[in-house]
Amino acid sequence: MSLPASVTPDLLAKLTGMVVSTSGRSHAVTEVYTGEKVCDLPQSDPGDVKAAYSAARAAQAVWASWPLKRRVGVMKRFHELLLGQGLVVADLMQVETGKARRMAFEETCDVLMVTSHYIKAAPRILRERKHGGVVPIVSTSTEVRIPKGVVGLISPWNFPFATSLSDAMPALIAGNGVVLKPDNKSTLNVAYGVRLLYEAGLPAGLIQIVCGEGPDIGAAIVENADYVMFTGSTATGRVIGAQAGQNLVGCTLELGGKNPLIVLDDANLDEAVAGTVAATFLNTGQACMHIERIYVSERRREEFTKRFVEAAQAIRLGATYDFAPDMGSLVSVAQRERVQAHVDDAVGKGATVLTGGKPRPDLGPAFFEPTVLTDVTPDMVLARAETFGPVTAIYSYATVDEAVALANDTEYGLNASVWGSDRRAAEAVGRRIQAGNINVNDGLAASYASKKSTSGGLKASGVGSRHGDAGMLKYTDVQNVAVLKKQVLTNPPDTDWTKQVAKTVKGLRLMRKLGIR
Incomplete structure (x- = not known):
C-alpha cells in the first residue's frame, strides 16, 4: 500500500523538524495498515522540555500583549486554513492511527467547531467585570482575567488532533503559550495543525512540540508548566494530578470510562x-x-x-x-x-x-x-x-x-x-x-x-472540564483590582469603638435591606 499523495518526504521532514530535540534519539513512525516504517520522529529529553518552555514564555509575553481582537483574528485565519486542508490532516491521521477516514475527517471538524465557538465567545468570557466595592459609591472592584502563562498539554493517540488543537485553542486565545506533547504514535497530524496556526499568524515559538514517552519527559512537562491539560488513562492522571498539586498549579484531567x-x-x-x-x-x-x-x-x-x-x-x-x-x-x-x-x-x-x-x-x-x-x-x-x-x-x-x-x-x-x-x-x-x-x-x-x-468526568474519570466558559476560564488567573475614591476605611486614632461598632452594625443592616450587599 502506498501512502496518500499528500504525505510526501518533504512534508514529513518539515513536520518532524518541528519537534524540539537534541537527544539524537528517534521513534519509528509506522503506517498502521501495513506496519511499514514511514519516518523517524525525534525524541525530546528533559533539557529539551525546559528549553521549549523558555522559548514559549518569550513568545507568550508578546502574544499576551496583543489585544484580544488581534489574537482572535489569527484564529479566524486558522479556521479558514483548516477548512481547506482538513483532508490532509485526515491523511496523516489515517497513516498514524489507522482510523477510518470518516472518523478522521469528523475529528478535524471538532477543532473547527471549538475554534468557531471561542472566536465568538472569548470577548464575553474574558471581558472585565466591574462590581461595587466594599463601600458603596466610593469604591469599586474589577475582575480582570489574565493568562496563566505557558500550558503543558499532553494529548493521547486516539483523538490526537482534537485533544491537541481543541484543548489548545481556548488557552491560546486567552493569551497563553503551549508546550504540547502528542503521543509518539500520532504526532504528525498534530504538527500539521500547529503549522497552520503559524501560517495564520501565531508568533514564532508560541507553541512548542516535544515528543517522548511519559516516563522520560512527562515529569518535566508538569514541572515547568503554569497549568496542565492531560487526556489519558486514570492511572497516569493520578500521577500527573499529584505532581501538579505539589507544584501548586492547576490541572484538568480527562481520564478513562466504562x-x-x-x-x-x-x-x-x-x-x-x-x-x-x-x-x-x-x-x-x-x-x-x-x-x-x-x-x-x-x-x-x-x-x-x-x-x-x-x-x-x-x-x-x-x-x-x-x-x-x-x-x-x-x-x-x-x-x-x-x-x-x-x-x-x-x-x-x-x-x-x-x-x-x-x-x-x-x-x-x-x-x-x-x-x-x-x-x-x-x-x-x-x-x-x-x-x-x-x-x-x-x-x-x-x-x-x-x-x-x-x-x-x-x-x-x-x-x-x-x-x-x-x-x-x-x-x-x-x-x-x-x-x-x-x-x-x-x-x-x-x-x-x-x-x-x-x-x-466524575469519580475516577477526571478532574475539571473542557468546552464552555469553564474551558477557557481555567487557563486564566483572576486579578481583583480594587479602587478607593476616598479614604473611608481607616479609623482615626481617637475612634470611640463602642460607637463605631453600633454604627457599623446599623450600616450593614441598612445595606442588607436596600440590597446593596
Whole structure:
C-alpha cells in the first residue's frame, strides 16, 4: 500500500523538524495498515522540555500583549486554513492511527467547531467585570482575567488532533503559550495543525512540540508548566494530578470510562440499535466516551440483541484511504493484544461471544472484529476495566432502579446514554447516573459536541472540564483590582469603638435591606 499523495518526504521532514530535540534519539513512525516504517520522529529529553518552555514564555509575553481582537483574528485565519486542508490532516491521521477516514475527517471538524465557538465567545468570557466595592459609591472592584502563562498539554493517540488543537485553542486565545506533547504514535497530524496556526499568524515559538514517552519527559512537562491539560488513562492522571498539586498549579484531567447505555422498555429500537452501534464502534472503540456496557430490559433484550448483533456484523472494515470503510484498525498490535486479552479472559470465565472476538490479519496487523458478548460477570476483566476497543457486553435488567444501580456500579463516571420514547422519563433516568455527560436518545455526540456546555468526568474519570466558559476560564488567573475614591476605611486614632461598632452594625443592616450587599 502506498501512502496518500499528500504525505510526501518533504512534508514529513518539515513536520518532524518541528519537534524540539537534541537527544539524537528517534521513534519509528509506522503506517498502521501495513506496519511499514514511514519516518523517524525525534525524541525530546528533559533539557529539551525546559528549553521549549523558555522559548514559549518569550513568545507568550508578546502574544499576551496583543489585544484580544488581534489574537482572535489569527484564529479566524486558522479556521479558514483548516477548512481547506482538513483532508490532509485526515491523511496523516489515517497513516498514524489507522482510523477510518470518516472518523478522521469528523475529528478535524471538532477543532473547527471549538475554534468557531471561542472566536465568538472569548470577548464575553474574558471581558472585565466591574462590581461595587466594599463601600458603596466610593469604591469599586474589577475582575480582570489574565493568562496563566505557558500550558503543558499532553494529548493521547486516539483523538490526537482534537485533544491537541481543541484543548489548545481556548488557552491560546486567552493569551497563553503551549508546550504540547502528542503521543509518539500520532504526532504528525498534530504538527500539521500547529503549522497552520503559524501560517495564520501565531508568533514564532508560541507553541512548542516535544515528543517522548511519559516516563522520560512527562515529569518535566508538569514541572515547568503554569497549568496542565492531560487526556489519558486514570492511572497516569493520578500521577500527573499529584505532581501538579505539589507544584501548586492547576490541572484538568480527562481520564478513562466504562460507559453504560440503558435501553428502556419504550425505546424505539430502530433508533436505539443504530445509535448504540455508532456509540460502541466509533473510532474502532478507541474513545473514552464510547459504550462498553449495554443494559436492556428483560422484555426487549432478545429483540435488541438480535438486531444489534446483525448491525455489528454489517460493519465494513477496511484499510483504505477513502470513505468506504465504516471502521478502521486499532492503533497498534499492542492495543489489539490488550483487547484480545480482555475477550479471552471473559470467554475463559464463561462469557459468550455473539459475534466477532478475533483479529483480522487479512486486513492489517492491528485489525479486530466488532465484538459483542453476553453472560459477562463481575469477576471478568472486561466487566470492570476499560477495554478501549470494538468490544461491548449486553446485560439485562428487571427494573429501572436495577438498571441505574448497574450503570453506577463502576469507579468511572465519564459518559452515559439512555434511550426511551418518553423523553422526560428517559432524562429523569439519565440524571440518576453518576456521569459527567448524559445523553438521551444518543450515545455521546449530543453532549460532547455541545461546545457551549462544559464536558468532564466524575469519580475516577477526571478532574475539571473542557468546552464552555469553564474551558477557557481555567487557563486564566483572576486579578481583583480594587479602587478607593476616598479614604473611608481607616479609623482615626481617637475612634470611640463602642460607637463605631453600633454604627457599623446599623450600616450593614441598612445595606442588607436596600440590597446593596
